[in-house]
Amino acid sequence: MNTMNSAIDQDVPVKDEPETRGGATFNDAELEGRTVGKPFADDPKFTLRDVEVFYGDARAIKGISLDIAKNEVIAFIGPSGCGKSTFLRCLNRMNDSIDICRVKGQLQLDGEDIYDAKRDVVELRARVGMVFQKPNPFPKSIYDNVAYGPRIHGLANRKSDLDDIVERSLRGAGLWNEVKDRLDSPGTGLSGGQQQRLCIARAIAVSPEVVLMDEPCSALDPIATARIEELIAELSQSYTIIIVTHSMQQAARVSDRTAYFHLGHLVEVNETNKVFTAPQHELTESYITGRFG
Amino acid sequence: MSNHEQAALVRQSLKRRYRKERRFRFYGILAIAIALAALVTLFADIIGKGYTGFIKTTMTLEVRFDPKTMYLEDATDKDAFSMADFKAPLLAALHDVxxxxxxxxxxxxxxxxxxxxxxxxxDTLEADPSLLGKTQTMTFLVSDDVSVYVKHADxxxxxxxxSEKQQGWVDQLQERGIIQNSFNDVFFQNGDSRDPGHAGVLGAIVGSVLTMxxxxxxxxxxxxxxxxxLEEFAPQNKFTDFIEVNINNLAAVPSIIFGLLGLAVFINLFGLPRSVPLVGGLVLTLMTLPTIIISSRAAIKSVPPSIREAAEGIGASKMQVVLHHVLPLALxxxxxxxxxxxxxxxGETAPLLLIGMVAFIVDVPSGFVDAATVLPVQIFLWAGSPELAFIERASAAIMVLLTFLIGMNALAIWLRRRLERRW
Known part of the structure; x- marks a missing residue:
């Protein structure tokens, strides 16, 4: 499964024509820069202004402005190909590895430019961790999976420090009790849900400030999904979490704010209960009531 | 169309589909059978012709170092020793039997x-001068003609x-156990020789190993x-495309061209010596590089991108991603x-001919700049030689070469299995 390409497949809008299925039609001019709700925050972790992303000539993200507050959980929802994953991957520059991808606009983490030429992407990713759609543990032991990040960043000089970090991270991911007796067995031998929690443990082992989650439950069964959602609630105490999801129920359960994306536009951002109970935009309403998507 | 009719149609087409499948399977089995038959024929032929190469024919004689017939009074006297007749004791011993x-x-x-x-x-007397005047039991290789007669009379x-007379003698000596066949250890202890009985593959094996x-x-x-x-760092542009096309082309260049290149560059331009494993290795490096690059790139490409993303996602640098994750998985x-x-x-012969590794070299090479030959060239040399006894040597050397090749392929399979378990 080529996740890099699939990211492109999902997020590049196939057509630039107005969406017609929902009954209402909007063209780019009617949506661009007209986000309704509360896109801005007082104490932002991320400050994003007029963000545009291009794949070659195709404009995948069409001028999005958004603040993401400290220690909030924000969910990105929207139909397939609406650009939510692309937008998420801009936040720790995971799009860098795609040659044809260009990012424009102002993207700041704690007031510092993410795409600045002097910005070290390695340092950025240590602060902004990521959990992917498909669990992707390294073909190494459970211990090494979690210890890898701290090792390469030199966070632990002694074995005992590293052991502490591994235990703390696995506890944080709610996996410690299940794997404490077999830390040396391969991470790929765990079940899907356990693998995804291992990936979360791996991401939080480097103590990031933000955790990006790109549909972290889409490959999991409902029980494993419930565990991850509990985990997100716990993690939200100490991390800023940005989660892309296809499940509106999930967004409703875990997030403080919800952002609705449509064909590369950010249509509406608001407190989650407001988005789901009293959407302000016609497109949002169509989507959450299941008229399209 | 009723459901019944449709079911009948499906049944009909099923029959046809199964027939097609059976036919296809039969073709597959046929292809494998042909390949296997060819392989068995090849091996049977080589082994049938060559196994005698692993047998040496020897004659055991009671040799009396008679000072009189050898014209040698004092075995420590260098001048007298060089003039002495060492054939006389052999003749005497032969007359005895x-x-x-x-x-x-x-x-x-x-x-x-x-x-x-x-x-x-x-040599025996030189090593132990006190043997002069005494009798010693010694084993000698017989001449090629006797060897051919003993092994291939039919x-x-x-x-x-x-001659008829000689054949009678040999038959009789063989009956009495004086002429015997045994495992040909000489074949693995000597380099090449003008005498097939003394010719061995050790020089070629050592030459091949050094070259490899x-x-x-x-x-x-x-x-x-x-x-x-090329896979991880190079920018995607016309220049790298050009390099890629050229690497693919190089993989298809006939090996003799690489030999000419080696002759022109390594020997004529850089002045490296001829016939040496160093130059052979350099030429074969040029020849092997495209294969290794292409297969390595394929191996790197097959590393799942999710692993790469995972490593990048926690802040591994490009180099760390490659060294810690891509390389172990692609290895x-x-x-x-x-x-x-x-x-x-x-198994390559042609390019080595051009850089002089085809020379007749008796000594086993002791280093990378010693004149040497390699197994396939040795086979080429022996197969073209007029003496019949060399033909079986060539077949025997082919078996040695095939053993090495099969061994290397087995090693490749073993390594693959072993390393892949870490997945």
């Missing part, structure tokens, strides 16, 4: 033993050079580094490609 031979048969009798037999007498492909060492040490690191750069594929490339190089 073939009593019916008269004095006029000296020539025919002497012809039974290898021409190197007298050297052996001399084979119409071999012409027997012995040079090839491996150069082509594996260069090939892997090139593959990693089995890279090694398999490299070993297959090396096996190709091991």
């Amino acid at each position: 073939v009593p019916e031979a008269g004095d006029s048969d000296d020539r025919d009798l002497g012809h039974l033993l290898s021409s190197y037999a007298a050297n052996k007498v001399r 084979d119409p492909n071999y012409s027997i050079q012995l 060492v040079v090839t491996l040490l150069l082509s594996f690191p260069i090939g892997v580094a090139a593959a990693i750069y 089995p594929g890279m090694l398999t490609g490299s070993i297959i490339g090396m096996a190709q190089a091991l």
